[in-house]
Amino acid sequence: MIIGVKSRFKGVLLTSSALLALAGCHDGSNAEHPNTEEPVSVSYEVTVTNLTHAQPMSPVAVVIHSAGNLWQVGQPATVSLEKMAEGGDAAELFVDPMVLAHSSGVGLLQPGMSETLSVEVESGTGAKLSLVSMLVNTNDAFTGLDAYDISSLSEGQSVTFYSSTFDAGTEKNSEMAGTIPGPADGGVGFDSVRDDVNFVAVHQGVLSADDGLLESVLSGQHKFDNPTAKIQIARIQQ
Incomplete structure (x- = not known):
């Protein structure tokens, strides 16, 4: 992953009654003007570009949270990650208790295309995106991208990431007919049965029928190199 980053009083003798009067005024002042700051909304724009040749991406899901990770x-x-990784459905990620705010793309992000999403969160939350x-x-x-700390970004500042592709480890990379939900096959998405290694790892890539996996519904054009996406995060408003 590559990151680019664009009353003091002097000389006065006070009587006890005067001290009491001053103390009363001091307490009343604190009650009327507490030393607290109201939280304000902070807005961000997230622009994602699909860098692959023939791999449409499911609607981009952006979440802001103060703790935890979407994956490790x-x-x-x-x-919830399994459902997104196998079928492109991020709905359960959005309702996770750790999520403070979220935004979703309007549809498939086609190869070579970009989409910008806006998301807003209150300041002082230690927000991660x-x-x-x-x-x-x-x-x-x-x-x-997992758990990038956006709380330190100043207004007008942006950062850019080039993201790798990960394997959810929940479904074998068989590439067989009926198992690929995208336009290359139109098969089944999420399956609750886990038949792979059951841990997240960097993806080893598509093999395809062109390279000898005869039962694969994918061709050489569906291969991808890392990075597969460009991600820019910009803070646009205090």
């Missing part, structure tokens, strides 16, 4: 390499995928999208002509491959 070497750890089992959550069911995560993003996921399935490569739909695969069994369970996805790309994205």
Whole structure:
């Protein structure tokens, strides 16, 4: 992953009654003007570009959260991530208790195309931004960004990432007919049965029928190299 980053009083003798009067005024002032700041809304724009040749990406899912991770390499995928990685459905990610705000793309992000999403969150939450999208002509491959701390971005500042592709490890990369939900096959998406290694890893890529996997419904054009997506995050408003 590559990151680019664009009353003091002097000389006065006070009587006890005067001190009491001053104390009363001081307490009343604090009550009327507490030293607290109201939270304000902070807005971000997230632009995603599909860098692949023939791998449409499922509607981009952006979530802001204050704790936790959407996934971790070497750890089992959550069911909500599994549903996104196998079928492109991010609905359960959006209702996770850790999520503070979210945004979703309007449809498939086609190869070579870009889409910008807006998301807003209150300041002072220690916000982290995560993003996921399935490569739909695969069994369970996805790309994205996990738990990037956006709380330190100043207004007008942006950062850019080039993201790799990950294997959810929940479905074998058989590439067989009926198992690929994208236009190359139109098969089944999410299947609750896990028949792979059951941990997230960097994806090894598509094999395809052109390279000897005879039962594959994919061709050489569906192969992909890392990075597979460009992600730019910009803070646009205090």
